[in-house]
Each structure stands twice: as structure tokens, then as C-alpha cells.
Amino acid sequence: MARRDLLNTDDRRILFGVPSDRDALARHYTFGPADLDLIEARRRSGNRLGFAVQLALVRHPGFGLALAGDLPPGFVSYVAEQIGEPASAFVTYARRSQTLTDHAREITAALGLRAPTVGDLSLMIEAGPKAAWSTDSGFAIATGIIDTLRGERILLPAPAVIERTGLAGRARARKRIAHTLIAGLTAEQRGRLDALLVADPARGVTPLAWAKAIPTAPKADHVRNLIEKLIFVRSFAIDPGAGSNIHPDRLRQLVREGRASSAYLLDRYSSHRRHAILVALLLDLEARLIDAALEMADRLIGGAFTRARKAQDRNYAATGKDVGRLMKLFRGTLDALSDAADNDADPMEVLDSRVGWAKLMRARAEVTAIAELAGQDPLIRAADRWTTLRKFAPLLLEVLDFKAARPGDPTLKALQLLRDMNRSGRRQVPADAPMPFRKDWWALVSAEGKIDRRLYETGIFAHLRNKLRSGDVWVERSGNYRRFDSYLVSAEAAAPVVAELNLPATAAEWLETRGRKLDWRLRRFWHRLSRGKLDGVELRDGKLHIAPVRAATPQEADLIAGRLDGLLPAARITEVLHEVARETGFAAAFTNLRTGEPCSNENALFAAILADATNLGLSRMADASQGVTRDQLVWTADAFIREETYRAALAKIIDAHHGLPIASVWGDGTTSSSDGQFFRSGKRGSGAGEVNAKYGVDPGFSFYTHVSDQHGPYHVTVISAATHEAPYVLDGLLNHSSSLAIAEHYTDTGGATDHVFALCSLLGFRFCPRLRDFPDRRLASIGPASDYQGLAPLMGKRIRADVITEHWGDVLRLVASLKTGVVAPSTMLKKLAAYERQNQLDLALQEIGRVERTLFMLDWLEMPELRRRCHAGLNKGEQRHALAQAICTFRQGRIADRSHEAQQFRASGLNLVIAAIVYWNSTYMADAVAHLRANGDDAPDYLLTHTSPVGWEHIAFSGDFLWDRAAALPAGRRSLNFAGRRRAA
Structure with missing residues (x-):
């Protein structure tokens, strides 16, 4: 059996390696006066240096010279430099084993330490489960063991011992977690859990596989299917609090394993592990099924209103000719009445002779019909799909437990009324039925003296949809439709985060500081604007006019970019991935879901990644590949490809690229941009994605990507x-x-709202969007707007300081929740935007955002360099989009996956390959720059700033994928393209 490791090479280097760079040496090995006194007590030069080296090693990594292995020359030189001895003296010291041992004992005694013993193994094994309670990460477990040893003043044993005890501790933690999770199960429940893995002849699959298959297309039958599965999952009567004593990360790990494992594989596990995974999976499935059912109901209800509006628009557009004819008739009527008044004639006689009374009466019905059509509420047409709503709504009400903050909430009363009517079979809605929806619907639903059930029930579910989105109404045991306050940390937990962000504890302090700055900036802006001292900005006819940003790329930069591009060697994408993996180690981030070990078959791993990136898919990738089979790809994707492994691998490449000297010519890694890129759906009908008129009539998805100023795409989401x-x-x-x-x-404008301005500022980011409608946006002030008479045409409403003051505490809780990762910003911003009436926290954020947006607008107007910087940053994102289109070409670039998880894999694989290309290009661009400079050509950094590592003409993306050939290429740098020949990609 293969040896199982706790740590990978990078982990061992960080924990047990001796660093060589100057900053790390200074952090770990700078001696204090007491250290120097100990060292000076040695008699000979070699002994002093050897003693100092051992003393340094005991501090970090934590063991003596005997376990340290080969030491970097820079380390010995750094230690020797501090004590004034020659580094060469260490050679003789290392030969005297007795002196080395004696010094090690003296150092441990002087520092109050002791050597490890066999008896310490139990301490280490027990420390392992404590560290492993929240994670399977070998690095975290080893760190926990090391911290425990240091806390007990014990020198570290050999790294292999720490790894072995860490593995034992991890195994023990897994067993404890499993036993904790299944402790309350009865024998009957355990038997039913095992039955989940036995194929059901009626369904043709195991009950577990049936329950895990969640449909995505919004259909009424699919909602019923989801509710049926929810009822089945709840029939196991798993205690909802069963996972409360398990760390959330551990619970998620069990869920991921359960979702990815087949029934055959789960059946091979020990009973306690198998049952623990199934319990975790059922708890997760309940939340996921609730969310899926509500999300699908949301889309069906929203779709009914969308179709109603579109149908109304189409019908109204079809009356265009009639409207034109009737408007001419109306104009003739007005003209006749006007002439009659001017000539003191009988208006009815003039009207009858000029227009014709009978003609007017015939048009009366047409005018009435068109007026009713134009003013028809979409609720009326949406209610036409009431029969579709009835297919799932009663079951949804019966199974889900809706809650609200207020006792006697009218929304819950209306839901209970519908529930009672469904149970009793009563059809007529009582006259006193609660109407929590919009007041303009009240008259519609009771137009003829009694309540129309179709309109009433449709209106209630449309209202419920909005309430669920905002969090005003929530569902017990849901994941995405929880109570709004449940997403926020407590005020006590928020306090240290607020202090770390250096935010004022009170709104008064924030308002005073921001108000003083805003007042000064507004006055300075008017002073400069009125004197024409702003570059490219002027006020004409009460409106701002801003000169567009012009590209300022020197001709010399284009020439250098062309020469560098010509020198880049030709390569296949298979070769690029292998080279980048060798240099960055990103492949080690793809760990096995079950064992935590890295993938041993890198060819299969890279092929699975490229299958996502190119949109080729596993089967077609296997057909086009040499060196991997479809079975290998399926197994590798199942075991190693996850959202978190994609994220960790991308971080390795981005960090490695950030460390390249050439990356600094494009930026210092402190600015970035983000933008969405549209990808059309490969499906049709329901579930094919949304339509955005900006991109035509095809449905699809957007890959929203963040790109650093160094061209590294460091984040993507679908x-x-x-x-x-x-x-x-x-x-x-x-x-x-x-x-x-x-x-x-x-x-760009699509990413900008006042809420984003507010949260970016409070979280420590400077937000600088390129606003398309900039001249139409108003400036804000905390003081009276009348204080800025010259800016009157540009000023908007005064900031509502009272709202900020009243809800400052909630604002801080929200900021702390986002900073600590308790909830995603997108989740909170979408909930705040979903309130039917403006939520007070939402309003407070908006007012804070208006202040921050005004300060940004003043920066934009006063700083041409900021405008150019923003323009350049967004251009880097556009360059990345062009490369993405060149890579994601199979199936005409249409994304056929229905599930969000599969779509995210496509986006993550594409982003990872782009990052690898950027890294690979950067390294060879550095070689090309060095070549130019060595040959006396001028290639200054200020011109290199205008170059880019996002080119791809020299990289072949298509054809056969020769993985074995790519893996067999010798390590090291390949030659630049001096011949000028380029293989077409």
C-alpha cells in the first residue's frame, strides 16, 4: 500500500525548512542581547558560530542541527554576520558530533526547553484531533501539534514523527466527529440509512441517487418532485440539531464526500463513517431541497408576471395603427371645438359637421378598449397561469414552515388562510381575507364585490416571493431563505472587526469627520472649477462636461511589445500547463476529496481542467487526448475537481505571478478591475439561463471576473x-x-451602486467605477446644499444624517459579517434590494454611499490620472475577455451545463488556464526583455508598462492533446523564438 502523507512539499518547506531570503532571516533569526551573551561564552570562533546556528534553529523550525539537513548558505552567513565571525568557520564545527550534542543540551537548558520523549507521543496524538476537529488540512493539523509542543516547552521531534502523529490524530478526529453525529440514531434509523444505498427497482436507481438528483428547469412538476424528495428526506426524522456540535467546515466536508461518492463506494465504508456521511448529507439535502423548491417557485411566479408584461406590451404595440388613427380623430375634435369657441358658434354643430358625431360614437368602444389595455395591471394576465400555480402551491404551503418577525404578520395569516382552504376544499375566499400585498391590487382582487381567488392567490404568492427574497419572511431549516438577522454577527463579535478596520464606534464621529472633509472638498472643487483649473472638466449650461480619456501608448511601447511577442516560444497548451505546474506547484492544491492527498496523475488532472476551460467536456477531451482515458478523467474530476480546489490552485498561480519581478512593471498588485463576460447557453427553453437584451435574444450566463493590475484573474463567479x-x-x-x-x-457603470460605494469604503477599499451617466449624477452634502451656491445645478438632496445615526450599529454588524466571511456580500445586497418598502439599513447604507460617491466624483473630476488609471484597469479586463473567447471555443462557446456548480467549474477552469498562460507568458517575456537588454536594446520599464502577458497567438489550444509528450519535456527554460517562425494556434 502506498505511503500516505500528511503534508506536501510546500507545507514541509514552510513548517520545517530554513528560509534563505533576507526578510525571513531577519524575522526568525535576529539575536537579542541575551542570545549574544550565550554565544559569546563559547571560546573558539567555530564553536561560537556553531552554537549560534543551533540556537537559531531551535527558535525556528524548532529542532536542533541534527534534524535540520542541508542549510542554505545565506542562513549561515546571516548568523555569522550578527556575531562577527566568518561563515567558513562553520565547516569545522559540523564535524564535531560531541560538541554539537553538548551545545544542544546547553541551549535547551538555557531556554527552558526539553527534548521530546516517547511519552510525548500521546500528547501529540491528542493535539492532532483538536486541530483536526475543524479541518482535514494537514498543514493546520501539523501546526496544531507544533503549537502544542511549543506550549509545553518541548523541542520538535523529527518531521516524520509529527506527520505520523498528525495522521493518527486526523483519523481519531474523524471517528469522534462520526460518533458525535450519529450518537442519537436508533437501530431503525440506521437500517433505513443503509437502505438508501440499495437500488430501488421502481426507480431504477438507489433512493440516495434519486434524492440527490435536483432538477433545475423551472416547471411545476419539478417543484412537486422537489417537495416529494423533501418529504422523503424528512421521513428519516434526523434531529436538525445533530450537526450543531460539529464544526461547520467538517460538516461541509462530509456533505461534499456524500455528494461525490457513489452508493457502491459508501457501502464499502465502515458503518459509523457511512452513517455519519449519510446523516450529514440528509441534513444538507433538506436545506438544499427547500432552497431549490423556493427558487423554482420564485422563477415560475416571476416568469408569469414577466410573460404578462410582455404580452401586454405586444398587444399594445399591435394597436399602434389604431392609436394613430384615433389620435388624429381626437385632434380633429379639439380643432373643431377650438374653432367653435373662437367664432362663438354652437360647438355640437361644428363638431358634427367637421368630425361627425356618429363617427365619434363608433370610436368610443375602441378608445375604451385601448385605454383598458394600456392601464391593465400585470396581475390580471399573470393570474391566467393560476392553474400552473395550483399544481405546486398547496403542497409548498403544506410542507414548508414559513416564519416572520412580527406576531400576527398579515403575510402569514394569508398563507394560513390558503392552507386552510386547501385542506377543507373551500373555494370562496372570505371577504375579510388579509391583503398584505400592494394596495392597488386590493380593488383588482375584489372588483365585483367578492374576492377573485385566482387574482388573490396569485397576488399572495407574488408578495411572498418578495418577502422571501428580502428576509422579511423566512423558512425554517432553509439555507438561502433565512431570517435577515441570522446573516449578521452579534454586536460583540463585530467589535474587534470594527476596531481592526479602524471604523468609528459612533455615527456622530463618522459624520463629523466625513462632513468636514466633504465640505472642504466641495468648496475646493468650486474654487478650481470656477477658475477653469480642472483638466478636461468644465461647467456649461449647468451641466458638467468631461473630456474623454485618450489612450496614451507611446509608439516605442508598441514596437517593444511587438518584438517581445515575436520572441515568445511556440507551445501547446498541454506543455504550458505542465511547465506552470512545475514552477508554481498549483497541481498540489487539487487534493482528493476523501484522503486529502494530491493527484498522482497530473495528465488526467490537467486534461480535466482543460475540459472545463475549453468547454470540451470529459468525453470529448478523452477522445482528443493521448495519454489519458475517459475513465481516468471521470475519476479525477470526481475526486479532485471542486470549487475550493480550483480556488486554492488559482491562488498559487496568482501569488507566484505576483512574485515575478516583471509583474511589477504592470502594477504592484494593489489595484484591480471586475467585469462580466456573457456566454450563451447551449440549452433551449426553461433552465437555459436568462436573456439580456444587451447581448441579443439568446439566453446565457455571465462569468464575472476580477483581474489585478498585473493581469492576474484572481476571482471568478457565475x-x-x-x-x-x-x-x-x-x-x-x-x-x-x-x-x-x-x-x-x-x-464600469454596471458594477456601481451607492451601496457598493458605502461598503467598499467601510471595508477599506477605494471604489472607482467608470460611470457612463456621470454628468447626470448629483453631488451630496451633509450640511445644507445652500452653502454651495455655485454648485447648485450639480447638488442633490442633503444627506439624511438621522438615518445613518439610528442604524450605525447595524451597519457595523453588516460590515463585520462581510469581513469575517459569515455571509457573501452579494447575498446581503440582493436581500436589501428586495425589500418592497425601503429597509432602514438599506437606506442608511445608501446615504453613506452617497457621501462616498460624492467624494469619489470629486476625485474623478480633479484627478485626470485617476480617470486614466481606471480606463487602463478596465482595459486589462477586456484583454482577459478576448483570451477567454479564444480558449472557450468548443460547442461554439455555448455553456450547456444546467447546474450552477457545473457552470462554476467551467468558469473556474477557464480562469485557471488564463492565469497559467499569464504566468507562462510573463516568465518568457522576462527572458525576452533580458535578451533585448543584453544586446544593447533599450527596454525601459516605463515602456514595458504598456505591454501585456495576455497574448496567445504562440499557444496552440486545439488539435490532439499529447499529455505524455508534454509531461516528458525536460524541466527548465525553453529557448526564445529567435528564428521568427511561429506555429499558428
Whole structure:
């Protein structure tokens, strides 16, 4: 059996390796006065240096010279430099084993430490489960063991011992978690859990496979199917609190394993592990089925109103000729009446002779019909699909437990009324039925003296849809439709986060600081604007006019870019992935879902990634590949490809690219941009995605990507093509896994709202969108707008300081919740936007955002460099989009996957391959720059700034994928393209 490792090579280097770079040496090995006194007590030069080296190693990694292995020369030199001895003296010291041992004992005694013993193994094995309670990460477990040893003042044993005890501790933690999760199960429940893995002849699959298959197309029958599965899952009577004593990360790990494992594989597990996975999976399935049913109901209800509006628009458009004719008739009527009044004639006689009374009377019915059509509420037409609603609505009401904050909430009363009517078979809605929906619907639903059930029930579910979206109404044991407050951390938990962000504890302090700055900026802006001192900005006829940003790329930069591009060597994408993996180690981030080990078949791993990136799919990738089979690809994708492994691998590439010297010519990694890229759906009908008129009539999805100023695409997420991009801006800024410290971020108009301005500022980001409607946006002030008379045409409403003051505490709780990752920013922003009446927290954020947007607008107007910087940042995103289109070409670039998870895999694979290309191009561009400079050609950094590592003409994306040949290429740099020949991609 193959040896199982706890740590990978990078983990071992970080935990047990001796660093060589100067900053790390300074952090770990700078001696204090007490250290120097100990060292100076040695008699000879070699002994002093050897003693100092051992003393340094005991501090980090934590064991003596005997376990350290080969030491980097820079380390010995750094230690020697501090004590004034030659580094060469260490050679003689290392030969004296007795002196080495004696010094090790003296150091441990002086530092109050002791050597590890066999008796410490139990301490280490027990420390392992504590660290492993929340994670399977070998690095975290080993760190927990090391911290425990250091806390007990024990020197570290050999790394292999720590790894073995870590593996034992992890196994023990898994057993404890499993036993905790299944402790309350009865024998009957255990038997039913095992029956989940036995094929059901009626369904043709196991009950578990049937329950896990969640339909995505919005159909009434699919909602019923989801509710049927929910009832089945609940029939196991698993205690909802069974997972409350398990760390959420551990629970998610069990769920991921259960979702990815076949019944055959689960059946081979030990009973306690199998039952624990199934319990976790059922708990998760209940929440997922509730969410899926509500989301599908949401889409069906929303779709009914969308179709109603479109039908109304079509019908009204069809009356265009009639409207024109009737308007001419109306104009003739007005003219006749006007002439009669001017000439003091009988208006009826003039009207009859000029227009014709009979003609007017014949048009009366047409005018009435068109007026009714134009003013018809979409509820009336949406109610035409009431029969579809009735196919799933009664079951939804019966199974789901809806809650609201207020006792006696009218929405819940209306739902209970419908529930009672369904149970009793009563058809007539009582006259005193609660009407929580919009007041303009009241008259519609009771137009003829009694309540129309079709209109009433349709209106109630449309209202419920909005309430669920906002969190005003929630469902017990749901994941996405929880109570609004449940997404926020407590005020106590928020306090340290607020302090870390250096935010004022009170609104008064924030308003005073921001108000003073805003007042000064507005006055300075008017002073400069009125004197024509703003570059490219002027006020004409009460409206701002801003000169467009012009591209400022020197001709010399284009020449250098062309020469660099010509020098890049030709390569296949298979070769690029292998080279980048060798240099960055990103393949190690793809760990086995069950064992945590890295993938041993890199060819299959890279092929699975490329299958996502190119949209080719596993079967076609296997057909086009040499060196991998379809079975290998399916197994690899199942075991290693997950959203979190994609994210970790991308972070490795981005961090490695950030460390390249050439990356600094494009930026320092502190600014970025984000934008969506539309991909058409490969499906038709329901479930094919949303239609965005901006991209035509085809449905599809948007891959929303964040790109750093160094061209690294550090985050991507799939969103609906019809949704607003703004909620997802902060998702990428807060939830990426790379080490980039983004300080300034750019978007276009689609990514900008006042809420994003507010949260970016409070979270420490400078938000700089390129606003298409900039001149039409109003400036805001905390003081009276009348204080800025010269800016009167540009000023909007005064900031409502009272709203900010009243809800400052909730604002801080929201900011802390986002910062700590308790909830995604997009989730909260969408909920705030879904309130039917403006939520007060939403309003407070909007007012804060107006302040921050005004300060940004003043920056934009006063700083041409900011405008150019934003323009350049967004252009880098456009370059990335062009490369994405070149890679994702199979199936005409249409995404055929229905599930969001599969779509996210496509986006993540594409983003990872783009990041690998950017890294690979950057390394060879650095070689090309070095070549030019070595030959006396001028290639200054200020010109290289205008180049880009996002080219792809020299990389072949199609043809046969020769994985074995790519893997067999020798390590090291390939030659630049001096011959000028380029293989076409």
C-alpha cells in the first residue's frame, strides 16, 4: 500500500525548512542581547558560530542541527554576520558530533526547553484531533501539534514523527466527529440509512441517487418532485440539531464526500463513517431541497408576471395603427371645438359637421378598449397561469414552515388562510381575507364585490416571493431563505472587526469627520472649477462636461511589445500547463476529496481542467487526448475537481505571478478591475439561463471576473446574465484566496451602486467605477446644499444624517459579517434590494454611499490620472475577455451545463488556464526583455508598462492533446523564438 502523507512539499518547506531570503532571516533569526551573551561564552570562533546556528534553529523550525539537513548558505552567513565571525568557520564545527550534542543540551537548558520523549507521543496524538476537529488540512493539523509542543516547552521531534502523529490524530478526529453525529440514531434509523444505498427497482436507481438528483428547469412538476424528495428526506426524522456540535467546515466536508461518492463506494465504508456521511448529507439535502423548491417557485411566479408584461406590451404595440388613427380623430375634435369657441358658434354643430358625431360614437368602444389595455395591471394576465400555480402551491404551503418577525404578520395569516382552504376544499375566499400585498391590487382582487381567488392567490404568492427574497419572511431549516438577522454577527463579535478596520464606534464621529472633509472638498472643487483649473472638466449650461480619456501608448511601447511577442516560444497548451505546474506547484492544491492527498496523475488532472476551460467536456477531451482515458478523467474530476480546489490552485498561480519581478512593471498588485463576460447557453427553453437584451435574444450566463493590475484573474463567479453586477463586486474583493492586497478597484457603470460605494469604503477599499451617466449624477452634502451656491445645478438632496445615526450599529454588524466571511456580500445586497418598502439599513447604507460617491466624483473630476488609471484597469479586463473567447471555443462557446456548480467549474477552469498562460507568458517575456537588454536594446520599464502577458497567438489550444509528450519535456527554460517562425494556434 502506498505511503500516505500528511503534508506536501510546500507545507514541509514552510513548517520545517530554513528560509534563505533576507526578510525571513531577519524575522526568525535576529539575536537579542541575551542570545549574544550565550554565544559569546563559547571560546573558539567555530564553536561560537556553531552554537549560534543551533540556537537559531531551535527558535525556528524548532529542532536542533541534527534534524535540520542541508542549510542554505545565506542562513549561515546571516548568523555569522550578527556575531562577527566568518561563515567558513562553520565547516569545522559540523564535524564535531560531541560538541554539537553538548551545545544542544546547553541551549535547551538555557531556554527552558526539553527534548521530546516517547511519552510525548500521546500528547501529540491528542493535539492532532483538536486541530483536526475543524479541518482535514494537514498543514493546520501539523501546526496544531507544533503549537502544542511549543506550549509545553518541548523541542520538535523529527518531521516524520509529527506527520505520523498528525495522521493518527486526523483519523481519531474523524471517528469522534462520526460518533458525535450519529450518537442519537436508533437501530431503525440506521437500517433505513443503509437502505438508501440499495437500488430501488421502481426507480431504477438507489433512493440516495434519486434524492440527490435536483432538477433545475423551472416547471411545476419539478417543484412537486422537489417537495416529494423533501418529504422523503424528512421521513428519516434526523434531529436538525445533530450537526450543531460539529464544526461547520467538517460538516461541509462530509456533505461534499456524500455528494461525490457513489452508493457502491459508501457501502464499502465502515458503518459509523457511512452513517455519519449519510446523516450529514440528509441534513444538507433538506436545506438544499427547500432552497431549490423556493427558487423554482420564485422563477415560475416571476416568469408569469414577466410573460404578462410582455404580452401586454405586444398587444399594445399591435394597436399602434389604431392609436394613430384615433389620435388624429381626437385632434380633429379639439380643432373643431377650438374653432367653435373662437367664432362663438354652437360647438355640437361644428363638431358634427367637421368630425361627425356618429363617427365619434363608433370610436368610443375602441378608445375604451385601448385605454383598458394600456392601464391593465400585470396581475390580471399573470393570474391566467393560476392553474400552473395550483399544481405546486398547496403542497409548498403544506410542507414548508414559513416564519416572520412580527406576531400576527398579515403575510402569514394569508398563507394560513390558503392552507386552510386547501385542506377543507373551500373555494370562496372570505371577504375579510388579509391583503398584505400592494394596495392597488386590493380593488383588482375584489372588483365585483367578492374576492377573485385566482387574482388573490396569485397576488399572495407574488408578495411572498418578495418577502422571501428580502428576509422579511423566512423558512425554517432553509439555507438561502433565512431570517435577515441570522446573516449578521452579534454586536460583540463585530467589535474587534470594527476596531481592526479602524471604523468609528459612533455615527456622530463618522459624520463629523466625513462632513468636514466633504465640505472642504466641495468648496475646493468650486474654487478650481470656477477658475477653469480642472483638466478636461468644465461647467456649461449647468451641466458638467468631461473630456474623454485618450489612450496614451507611446509608439516605442508598441514596437517593444511587438518584438517581445515575436520572441515568445511556440507551445501547446498541454506543455504550458505542465511547465506552470512545475514552477508554481498549483497541481498540489487539487487534493482528493476523501484522503486529502494530491493527484498522482497530473495528465488526467490537467486534461480535466482543460475540459472545463475549453468547454470540451470529459468525453470529448478523452477522445482528443493521448495519454489519458475517459475513465481516468471521470475519476479525477470526481475526486479532485471542486470549487475550493480550483480556488486554492488559482491562488498559487496568482501569488507566484505576483512574485515575478516583471509583474511589477504592470502594477504592484494593489489595484484591480471586475467585469462580466456573457456566454450563451447551449440549452433551449426553461433552465437555459436568462436573456439580456444587451447581448441579443439568446439566453446565457455571465462569468464575472476580477483581474489585478498585473493581469492576474484572481476571482471568478457565475451570475445570471440578467442580474445586476454590483452585488458581486465585493464577493471577489473579500473572498479570493490569493495574497494580493487590493486597495483600489475599478468597474464600469454596471458594477456601481451607492451601496457598493458605502461598503467598499467601510471595508477599506477605494471604489472607482467608470460611470457612463456621470454628468447626470448629483453631488451630496451633509450640511445644507445652500452653502454651495455655485454648485447648485450639480447638488442633490442633503444627506439624511438621522438615518445613518439610528442604524450605525447595524451597519457595523453588516460590515463585520462581510469581513469575517459569515455571509457573501452579494447575498446581503440582493436581500436589501428586495425589500418592497425601503429597509432602514438599506437606506442608511445608501446615504453613506452617497457621501462616498460624492467624494469619489470629486476625485474623478480633479484627478485626470485617476480617470486614466481606471480606463487602463478596465482595459486589462477586456484583454482577459478576448483570451477567454479564444480558449472557450468548443460547442461554439455555448455553456450547456444546467447546474450552477457545473457552470462554476467551467468558469473556474477557464480562469485557471488564463492565469497559467499569464504566468507562462510573463516568465518568457522576462527572458525576452533580458535578451533585448543584453544586446544593447533599450527596454525601459516605463515602456514595458504598456505591454501585456495576455497574448496567445504562440499557444496552440486545439488539435490532439499529447499529455505524455508534454509531461516528458525536460524541466527548465525553453529557448526564445529567435528564428521568427511561429506555429499558428
